[in-house]
Amino acid sequence: MKKKFDKKQILDLLLNNAMYIIIALLVIYVAIKRPKFLGLASIVNIISLTASKLPMALGIAGCIVLAGTDISAGKIVGLSACITASLLTTVYKIFPSMTAPLPIPVVLLIILCVGGFIGLVNGFCVAQFDLHPYIVTLSTQLIVYGLILMYMMLGTNNGMALSGMTDSYKKLVTGSLFKIGTVSIPMYVLYAACFVAIMWVVWNKTTFGKNMFAVGSNKVAAEVSGVNVKKTIMMVFTLAGMMYAITGFIDAARVGSANATTGLNYESDAISACVIGGVSFVGGTGKISGVIIGVLLLQVIFAGLNFLSVNANLIYIVKGLIILIACAIDMRKYLTKK
Amino acid sequence: MKKLLSVLLAVLMVFALVGCSNNNSSEGGEAAPASDAEDVAVFWYNHTDAYLSSVRSAMTDAFESAGVSYYHYDANTDQATQTDQIRTAIAKGVKVLVVNQVEASNDDVTKTILDAAAEANLPVVFFNRSVSESVVTSYANTAYVGTDYTQAGHMEGQMVGDYVLANYDTVDLNGDGVISYVMFKGQEGNLEADARTQYGVEDADAILTAAGKPALAFYDENNSDKYLLDLNGAWSAAAANDYMETILSQYNEANGNMIELVIANNDDMAQGAVASLKNHGYNDPSQGQVVVPVFGVDAMDFAVALINEGSMTGTVKQDAVGMADAVKTIAVNFMNGAGAFDGINSAYELEGTWRVNIPYSAYNG
Numbered sequence: 001m002k003k004k005f006d007k008k009q010i011l012d013l014l015l016n017n018a019m020y021i022i023i024a025l026l027v028i029y030v031a032i033k034r035p036k037f038l039g040l041a042s043i044v045n046i047i048s049l050t051a052s053k054l055p056m057a058l059g060i061a062g063c064i065v066l067a068g069t070d071i072s073a074g075k076i077v078g079l080s081a082c083i084t085a086s087l088l089t090t091v092y093k094i095f096p097s098m099t100a101p102l103p104i105p106v107v108l109l110i111i112l113c114v115g116g117f118i119g120l121v122n123g124f125c126v127a128q129f130d131l132h133p134y135i136v137t138l139s140t141q142l143i144v145y146g147l148i149l150m151y152m153m154l155g156t157n158n159g160m161a162l163s164g165m166t167d168s169y170k171k172l173v174t175g176s177l178f179k180i181g182t183v184s185i186p187m188y189v190l191y192a193a194c195f196v197a198i199m200w201v202v203w204n205k206t207t208f209g210k211n212m213f214a215v216g217s218n219k220v221a222a223e224v225s226g227v228n229v230k231k232t233i234m235m236v237f238t239l240a241g242m243m244y245a246i247t248g249f250i251d252a253a254r255v256g257s258a259n260a261t262t263g264l265n266y267e268s269d270a271i272s273a274c275v276i277g278g279v280s281f282v283g284g285t286g287k288i289s290g291v292i293i294g295v296l297l298l299q300v301i302f303a304g305l306n307f308l309s310v311n312a313n314l315i316y317i318v319k320g321l322i323i324l325i326a327c328a329i330d331m332r333k334y335l336t337k338k
Numbered sequence: 339m340k341k342l343l344s345v346l347l348a349v350l351m352v353f354a355l356v357g358c359s360n361n362n363s364s365e366g367g368e369a370a371p372a373s374d375a376e377d378v379a380v381f382w383y384n385h386t387d388a389y390l391s392s393v394r395s396a397m398t399d400a401f402e403s404a405g406v407s408y409y410h411y412d413a414n415t416d417q418a419t420q421t422d423q424i425r426t427a428i429a430k431g432v433k434v435l436v437v438n439q440v441e442a443s444n445d446d447v448t449k450t451i452l453d454a455a456a457e458a459n460l461p462v463v464f465f466n467r468s469v470s471e472s473v474v475t476s477y478a479n480t481a482y483v484g485t486d487y488t489q490a491g492h493m494e495g496q497m498v499g500d501y502v503l504a505n506y507d508t509v510d511l512n513g514d515g516v517i518s519y520v521m522f523k524g525q526e527g528n529l530e531a532d533a534r535t536q537y538g539v540e541d542a543d544a545i546l547t548a549a550g551k552p553a554l555a556f557y558d559e560n561n562s563d564k565y566l567l568d569l570n571g572a573w574s575a576a577a578a579n580d581y582m583e584t585i586l587s588q589y590n591e592a593n594g595n596m597i598e599l600v601i602a603n604n605d606d607m608a609q610g611a612v613a614s615l616k617n618h619g620y621n622d623p624s625q626g627q628v629v630v631p632v633f634g635v636d637a638m639d640f641a642v643a644l645i646n647e648g649s650m651t652g653t654v655k656q657d658a659v660g661m662a663d664a665v666k667t668i669a670v671n672f673m674n675g676a677g678a679f680d681g682i683n684s685a686y687e688l689e690g691t692w693r694v695n696i697p698y699s700a701y702n703g
Contacts, residue, residue, distance in 0.1 A: 036588045045587035049580060091643070149385050149412075159391025161575070161606055163640030174617055182592060186617070255579045256613030257606065257640060260386035261572045303584050309560035312567040313526075 030304040049299040051192035057270040059243025062236040067283025068133030072141040078263030080111040080248025085162035085258035088169040093157040111245040119241020123234035161259035173253035217284025276326040375431035376407040383440040385412040396662035442467035461672035491534040495541025518557040519599035521565040522607040524573030575610030582614035600632040605641035608634030623648035652702035660696040
């Protein structure tokens, strides 16, 4: 009897940490085949890729904790990238009357307001009309897409990709934080770390964070125990909108251009990352560390399969399988509870 | 009551927006009076496409200066949407249909469109996205304005070959006598992407081997595709950038296997690669940095700027104004009952009685 119990415990332990084990196995496999995968440059690359995708996932994670989702995220990233690229530039194509780029803090403020406002609209509709976030964000996704297309046709731009960003802006985002040997770590890794810290505090140490989890697990119970449910939902979506805006701000400099397709499908990767990291669609559960693991795993897959020279088509299949496995393991916890 | 009020407010907002955009017809490009059908209905496969956006503004100018009224439809990459839009426009009573078919080379779609047009006795001008000769020639009053889709790939390959041959020793960073390259492909199942991926390397190889040099070598000998693909099929700078960052972490000068040449299906992807190279201390000649040659296609403004500052090496220009001008000429001919190609610019290549090709040109500063 006792032995069987041990077996079950081990199995549970394995399953509950399955994502860590998968990452470890993948890393070991790739590293055996291609030792350079664990080289400094490669590790820095994976960290940088993860950092560039983190703010968005941190934002969307809040919406998922509310048992919702946000599919307007990618388009908000795109709009923010386009606005940033049009204002912090040396070629004034969207606004031909400009003579100098705007100060960076002003642009940051603008995109935070724009992203936050769209998030607020999302949150308002979800909270006020009790609509499912999928429907609300599907609508705002379309609206934002239309706005991006109109924005890109302004001035003399004619829908072209925006480029020619100012050096000070590029330096602020992609400049070197510090160097290990010859490999430099870009600044945006630092920013991502800051956002992780901020979001960790928000989620774990503030009333707002506790309310968010309460609303996510049981709206009615939260309402009864005195939580302002509507305000909480609106704040979560607004915060998420701001995080998307920041992702756009970083992406425009990182990639060096922005156009109407910037941000395309970004939300699907961010949502996958959250789900893989154990932020459950059931609502009310999730950890910041899980989000990081989720984003990291997706980037390890991207870089690892690339190092292994795997056919691109396989990447879709691997991603799909990973998400499916992650969700199945996640639901298992709830099934055993029942 | 409160809910009713908010619904009313929302409706009011929508009307206000619509009102704004009507006053502002030059920006959206819609110049049709609501009461009467416009002369020409133009069906675009996707308003986000950067090159097509430049064709769109050129076409807007062309129609406006010809005094022809027009309306732009966006199918948003969905053929069903486009087919519905076409039926709506026919019902509305337009005189000419100009179609940028979403599912390029799909004969059934082309036939559906042409059947619907023939019922109303309307002429159709297809452009940019290819349609089959056999289908187009079996209907009256139908023409296609395109480009020889393989030409951009051939030109890119030739430009790459010529450049590498002329600068062989500078390009060969590790001095092993072989040029290692990376190819960025925009999308699977797209004829232009296929042709650019194939000829971009094949034609360059032909030039190199004819001069007694070894062919280009893909940087990763285990990759049998010999290209890296944008997984979203969006030909995007971000995809090329992510790949390039990952590649440079493994293939660099310190390891003696640095990428020595970048060939991309379009300028967006080329630009994403340039941004990554710049992050790693390459491709800024003003700082005296080593320049890894990067080639694209489209001759976007930003690519021309990069080429002029020396950070990018070459691109292939697709003539947006020429394409818009040819479409306008044919549409106006159809409206006036003239021959389809009457008075068309002689620089364009006529192919049979059904097709006009707008030539590409190479740009390397």
